[in-house]
Amino acid sequence: MARYFLRLASELGMALNSLQPGSVGPIRPQSADFSEPLLLKSGQSFSPYQLIYETYGQLNADRSNAVLICHALNASHHVAGTHPDDPNHIGWWDNMVGPGKPVDTNRFFVIGVNNLGSCFGSTGPASINPVTGRPYGADFPVVTVDDWVNAQARLADRLGITQFAAVMGGSLGGMQAMQWSIAYPNRLRHAVVIASTPRLSAQNIAFNEVARRAIVSDPDFHAGHYYAKNTVPRTGLSVARMIGHITYLSDDDMAEKFGRQLRGANDYRFGFDVEFEIESYLRYQGEKFSTYFDANTYLLITRALDYFDPAKDMQGDLSKAFAHIACSNLLVSFTTDWRFPPERSREIVEALLTAKKQVTYAEIDAPHGHDAFLMNDPRYHRLIAAYFDRIAKECGT
Amino acid sequence: MARYFLRLASELGMALNSLQPGSVGPIRPQSADFSEPLLLKSGQSFSPYQLIYETYGQLNADRSNAVLICHALNASHHVAGTHPDDPNHIGWWDNMVGPGKPVDTNRFFVIGVNNLGSCFGSTGPASINPVTGRPYGADFPVVTVDDWVNAQARLADRLGITQFAAVMGGSLGGMQAMQWSIAYPNRLRHAVVIASTPRLSAQNIAFNEVARRAIVSDPDFHAGHYYAKNTVPRTGLSVARMIGHITYLSDDDMAEKFGRQLRGANDYRFGFDVEFEIESYLRYQGEKFSTYFDANTYLLITRALDYFDPAKDMQGDLSKAFAHIACSNLLVSFTTDWRFPPERSREIVEALLTAKKQVTYAEIDAPHGHDAFLMNDPRYHRLIAAYFDRIAKECGT
Numbered sequence: 001m002a003r004y005f006l007r008l009a010s011e012l013g014m015a016l017n018s019l020q021p022g023s024v025g026p027i028r029p030q031s032a033d034f035s036e037p038l039l040l041k042s043g044q045s046f047s048p049y050q051l052i053y054e055t056y057g058q059l060n061a062d063r064s065n066a067v068l069i070c071h072a073l074n075a076s077h078h079v080a081g082t083h084p085d086d087p088n089h090i091g092w093w094d095n096m097v098g099p100g101k102p103v104d105t106n107r108f109f110v111i112g113v114n115n116l117g118s119c120f121g122s123t124g125p126a127s128i129n130p131v132t133g134r135p136y137g138a139d140f141p142v143v144t145v146d147d148w149v150n151a152q153a154r155l156a157d158r159l160g161i162t163q164f165a166a167v168m169g170g171s172l173g174g175m176q177a178m179q180w181s182i183a184y185p186n187r188l189r190h191a192v193v194i195a196s197t198p199r200l201s202a203q204n205i206a207f208n209e210v211a212r213r214a215i216v217s218d219p220d221f222h223a224g225h226y227y228a229k230n231t232v233p234r235t236g237l238s239v240a241r242m243i244g245h246i247t248y249l250s251d252d253d254m255a256e257k258f259g260r261q262l263r264g265a266n267d268y269r270f271g272f273d274v275e276f277e278i279e280s281y282l283r284y285q286g287e288k289f290s291t292y293f294d295a296n297t298y299l300l301i302t303r304a305l306d307y308f309d310p311a312k313d314m315q316g317d318l319s320k321a322f323a324h325i326a327c328s329n330l331l332v333s334f335t336t337d338w339r340f341p342p343e344r345s346r347e348i349v350e351a352l353l354t355a356k357k358q359v360t361y362a363e364i365d366a367p368h369g370h371d372a373f374l375m376n377d378p379r380y381h382r383l384i385a386a387y388f389d390r391i392a393k394e395c396g397t
Numbered sequence: 398m399a400r401y402f403l404r405l406a407s408e409l410g411m412a413l414n415s416l417q418p419g420s421v422g423p424i425r426p427q428s429a430d431f432s433e434p435l436l437l438k439s440g441q442s443f444s445p446y447q448l449i450y451e452t453y454g455q456l457n458a459d460r461s462n463a464v465l466i467c468h469a470l471n472a473s474h475h476v477a478g479t480h481p482d483d484p485n486h487i488g489w490w491d492n493m494v495g496p497g498k499p500v501d502t503n504r505f506f507v508i509g510v511n512n513l514g515s516c517f518g519s520t521g522p523a524s525i526n527p528v529t530g531r532p533y534g535a536d537f538p539v540v541t542v543d544d545w546v547n548a549q550a551r552l553a554d555r556l557g558i559t560q561f562a563a564v565m566g567g568s569l570g571g572m573q574a575m576q577w578s579i580a581y582p583n584r585l586r587h588a589v590v591i592a593s594t595p596r597l598s599a600q601n602i603a604f605n606e607v608a609r610r611a612i613v614s615d616p617d618f619h620a621g622h623y624y625a626k627n628t629v630p631r632t633g634l635s636v637a638r639m640i641g642h643i644t645y646l647s648d649d650d651m652a653e654k655f656g657r658q659l660r661g662a663n664d665y666r667f668g669f670d671v672e673f674e675i676e677s678y679l680r681y682q683g684e685k686f687s688t689y690f691d692a693n694t695y696l697l698i699t700r701a702l703d704y705f706d707p708a709k710d711m712q713g714d715l716s717k718a719f720a721h722i723a724c725s726n727l728l729v730s731f732t733t734d735w736r737f738p739p740e741r742s743r744e745i746v747e748a749l750l751t752a753k754k755q756v757t758y759a760e761i762d763a764p765h766g767h768d769a770f771l772m773n774d775p776r777y778h779r780l781i782a783a784y785f786d787r788i789a790k791e792c793g794t
Contacts, residue, residue, distance in 0.1 A: 042667035142667040202651040202675040203643060209676045210639040212669065213683070217632035219616055235614035242607040243640065246600060254599040260706065268704055270439035270539040272609065272696060276703065278599040279606045286610070299669060306673065307665055309657065 022099040024056040024081035027091075029121060032158050038116075038151055041144040041307075048130070051155050052121030053077045053113040056097060057105035059161070065395045066161045067108045067388075068152065068188075069093065070169035070176035073244070073301050074293060076120035079112030080105070095376045102384035107397040108165065113155055115148045117301065119294030126227060126294055136296075138224025143300060145172070145308045149179045153187065165391050168192035170373035171340065172301070175308045178348070181325040182310055190391055191325075192384070194332040195373040197344035198318050198351070199309040204339065207247055208302040211240035215295045224296055237295045238286035245285050250336035250369030254278065311351075318351035328358040330387050332380065334372035335365045360387065419496040421453040421478035424488075426518060429555050435513075435548055438541040438704075445527070448552050449518030450474045450510040453494060454502035456558070462792040463558045464505045464785075465549065465585075466490065467566035467573035470641070470698050471690060473517035476509030477502070492773045499781035504794040505562065510552055512545045514698065516691030523624060523691055533693075535621025540697060542569070542705045546576045550584065562788050565589035567770035568737065569698070572705045575745070578722040579707055587788055588722075589781070591729040592770040594741035595715050595748070596706040601736065604644055605699040608637035612692045621693055634692045635683035642682050647733035647766030651675065708748075715748035725755040727784050729777065731769035732762045757784065 029052050037045040054077050059066060069079045071092070080091040080098050097103045097110055114122040117140060125140040132139075156164070167180040167188045174196025181191040200208070215221060218236030222229050246254075258278040262268070265275075274280045314320035329352055333345035342363045352359045364380045366372040372380070426449050434442040451474050456463060466476045468489070477488040477495050494500045494507055511519040514537060522537040529536075553561070564577040564585045571593025578588040597605070612618060615633030619626050643651075655675040659665070662672075671677045711717035726749055730742035739760045749756045761777045763769040769777070 042665075044667075142669075144667075199657060201648060202655040202657065202673075203646075203648045205657070205673050206639075206643045206651065206675050206679055209673075209679055210636060210643065213632075213639065213680070214611055214636050216669070217615075217636065235610075239607060239611050239614065239636065242603075242610060246603045246607065249600075251598060251600045254603065258599040260596060260599065260602070268439075270441075270541075270704075272539075272613070272700065276599075276602050276606075278603050282603055282606055283610070303669065307667075 022101070023094065024098050024105050026084040026087070027054050027056065027078075027081040028084050029054050029077060031121070032155055034151075034154055038147065038154075040141055041146045042142050044141045046116075046141055049116060049123035049151070050121075051113055051116070051123075051151060053111055053155060054079065054081075054091075056080050056110040056112075057108050059109040059159075060395065060397055063161055064163070064165060065108050065392070065397045066156075066159075066164050067103060067110045068156070068164050068167045068180075069097065069103075069110060069112045070148075070152070070167065070173035071112070071115065072169065072171040072173045073298075073305070074289070075173075076118065077112040077114035077122075078120070079110070093374065095374075096381070096384065102381045103168070103388050104385075104392065107392040107395075108388070111155075111159070113152055115143075116151050117143045117297055117304075119297040124294065125224070125296035125300065135225075135227040137227060138296065140296060140300065142303055144304050145175045145179050146183065148304070149176055149183055152176070152180075153184055156187070162187065164188040165395050166190035166192055166388070168194070169196075170194040171196055171370065172305055172308075175305075178310065179308075181327050181329070182321055185324050185326040188327045189394070190330065190387075191327050192330045192332075192387070193345075193348065195334055195337055195340055195345075195370055196348070197340040198311060198348050200306055201344075205306050207243055208306055211243045212299055212302060214239035214243070215298060218295075221295065224299075226295070232290070233295045234287075234290040237293060237298060238283075238290040240298055241289035241293070242282045242286040245282060247339045248370045250338065250367060252336060253367050253369055256367070318347065319354035322352055322355040322357060325355070325357055329360070330384075331359060331361045332373070332383065333363050334368070334370070334380075335363060336367055337370045337372060339370040419498070420491065421495050421502050423481040423484070424451050424453065424475075424478040425481050426451050426474060428518070429552055431548075431551055435544065435551070437538055438543045439539050441538045443513075443538055446513060446520035446548070447518075448510055448513070448520075448548060450508055450552060451476065451478075451488075453477050453507040453509075454505050456506040456556075457792065457794055460558055461560070461562060462505050462789070462794045463553075463556075463561050464500060464507045465553070465561050465564045465577075466494065466500075466507060466509045467545075467549070467564065467570035468509070468512065469566070469568040469570045470695075470702070471686070472570075473515065474509040474511035474519075475517070476507070490771065492771075493778070493781065499778045500565070500785050501782075501789065504789040504792075505785070508552075508556070510549055512540075513548050514540045514694055514701075516694040521691065522621070522693035522697065532622075532624040534624060535693065537693060537697065539700055541701050542572045542576050543580065545701070546573055546580055549573070549577075550581055553584070559584065561585040562792050563587035563589055563785070565591075566593075567591040568593055568767065569702055569705075572702075575707065576705075578724050578726070579718055582721050582723040585724045586791070587727065587784075588724050589727045589729075589784070590742075590745065592731055592734055592737055592742075592767055593728075593745070594737040595708060595745050597703055602703050604640055605703055608640045609696055609699060611636035611640070612695060615692075618692065621696075623692070629687070630692045631684075631687040634690065634695060635680075635687040637692075637695055638686035638690070639679045639683040642679060644736045645767045647735065647764060649733060650764050650766055653764070715744065716751035719749055719752040719754060722752070722754055726757070727781075728756060728758045729770070729780065730760050731765070731767070731777075732760060733764055734767045734769060736767040
């Protein structure tokens with residue numbers, strides 16, 4: 001028992017007295033170019049590529065206070081603060097990262113990095129393929145969580161960070177934190193894995209597959225080479241997003257927010273235009289998403305989700321995949337998350353305990369479903385703040 | 398307490414010793430034409446129309462042994478037996494209805510009726526609009542559960558049935574059984590409501606809406622008038638069906654049947670073709686459905702589901718909607734049904750008890766999700782058999 005323990009969330013809950021939240025302010029993204037080929041899990045080699053990233057806070061003298069934040073399906077390197085040219089463009093985890101926030105940029109040097117295959121700046125399907133002079137489109141290689149982590153490690157090399165204080169992410173971001181602990185055991189002291197899963201279930205894959213079918217069957221998809229046609233498979237992408245969105249929210253939360261409320265009417269109008277508020281909301285979400293997200297990226301990232309399964313090469317034994325990890329682990333799940341429910345986090349916890357690793361696990365009673373990991377929930381944030389307070393003390397910051 | 402009771406499933410479980418299942422054999426559908434306009438809930442009047450139906454068993458002398466079976470989204474009047482011209486076309490509830498089966502056609506006169514708006518024979522969007530000489534398409538009126546029940550009542554008049562021994566249905570069929578009890582309190586002695594709900598949740602509506610978006614955004618939809626173009630919105634309908642299908646199965650059942658099993662391979666192929674068995678299964682289900690189902694019917698029936706809400710005109714008080722019903726009620730739900738989970742059946746049970754009506758409620762521990770109501774589950778079938786045995790004795794059959 002000396003080598004591992006399951007620390008209760010309540011032990012940590014009181015460690016931080018109060019948060020004094022602030023913003024990191026305007027942050028200009030940076031880029032790093034890599035010419036050495038990256039060997040992908042598929043066997044393909046990929047080069048050259050560029051990674052876009054942002055940093056917040058200061059790296060300390062012994063370079064021990066770096067935290068890497070990994071993004072999920074539809075996010076980016078823009079984790080916190082605003083863009084200098086667009087003060088309304090706030091980072092996707094700005095409630096989590098900043099001065100006095102749970103991941104306190106007064107104490108940590110935080111890096112947000114955009115993954116390969118994205119549509120937010122790092123090399124992706126819309127980037128120009130140097131071989132053809134045209135956008136990669138469908139020729140962009142299938143990338144995996146492993147590949148992203150390998151690319152992130154090169155960025156860490158470039159920034160002179162040999163060991164992260166923590167690698168952290170929610171959902172797909174949590175998969176990357178797990179993969180870091182497996183692939184680079186000596187390069188992180190803590191893995192913070194929130195609302196994640198050791199592998200997609202058949203139902204998870206099913207939802208991804210339907211979303212992909214909606215995209216590829218849109219006539220504007222042109223087998224992935226729509227850039228040249230000056231068009232985008234907007235309706236397919238919109239339907240894909242609507243499907244995804246349903247899985248991010250809890251049934252109860254949706255019932256409370258929308259219920260059966262009618263849109264601008266007291267009575268049924270008996271037609272197929274928007275009738276219920278939930279229809280209006282979903283259509284809006286789908287349409288908005290389709291204006292800024294790239295369909296090929298959606299395909300790539302859902303496939304990376306499907307493929308993640310660190311136990312696969314260990315005859316399904318997840319604890320064996322964790323056999324050589326060296327970091328401490330914080331696992332967090334949310335009671336109403338039906339996409340990656342608490343049971344899936346508990347599987348990870350059990351595998352880590354079986355492998356005799358340090359685990360802290362918290363199951364947060366939150367109404368917001370999978371999206372809870374992005375929300376400003378006080379209990380959740382107090383927990384993360386307390387955990388990072390402990391990490392900061394280890395770093396001497 | 399004298400006027401109502403909650404009968405436990407276990408009380409009924411032993412009433413029938415054994416089933417000797419058989420088939421009703423080849424059955425030719427019949428049709429009934431109606432010229433008198435049907436006033437729809439939307440305010441529109443609709444005529445003329447035809448209803449297709451099948452009957453099994455014999456109506457007894459005092460016409461007291463008739464059972465009406467109402468169908469759900471993708472089914473029809475073809476409940477039991479085979480079609481005389483197609484011995485492989487077995488009725489959708491053949492495991493439930495037949496000689497010696499739970500709804501025993503040796504004792505009951507069973508009617509299966511196809512609803513208005515369907516694509517299986519009753520007047521629907523693909524039928525010729527006598528005003529234009531062309532298929533109705535998008536001009537087919539929006540129909541509701543109330544309208545279907547009113548049309549079914551006219552068919553009952555035509556068949557000389559003033560009171561049903563039972564009206565029975567699963568899912569959307571259960572909504573029709575409920576609506577019968579509310580709209581025609583003296584015309585049924587039992588309502589059998591299986592895997593149903595008093596109203597769709599926001600999440601239920603959300604899934605319907607995404608399915609509809611997939612259909613109407615298919616360029617082959619032509620605003621619902623695709624018949625004239627000799628085309629069908631096959632890809633949209635296929636995606637719609639895939640979405641629906643996910644909601645019919647339980648997460649666990651899907652995990653057990655498909656898990657993360659790869660299709661014809663041991664290792665990932667890193668692409669977007671079918672990789673996992675679940676993808677292959679869903680694509681097949683979607684494509685098959687799109688060859689025989691009509692997209693306009695899918696829109697109409699999902700909208701009828703959305704609109705069903707008998708408590709709406711009673712300030713949300715379902716017990717008030719049940720105030721004047723006269724029948725006994727059997728409610729059945731399945732533990733793993735996440736489309737219409739047990740909680741929704743319990744809402745109906747509570748409303749019926751509040752209204753001081755007779756209710757029997759059974760929650761069946763079954764792995765198959767919403768689809769469980771169609772499955773050959775012995776406990777479920779024993780329960781239904783026992784309940785109908787009691788009804789048969791009341792009828793003297």
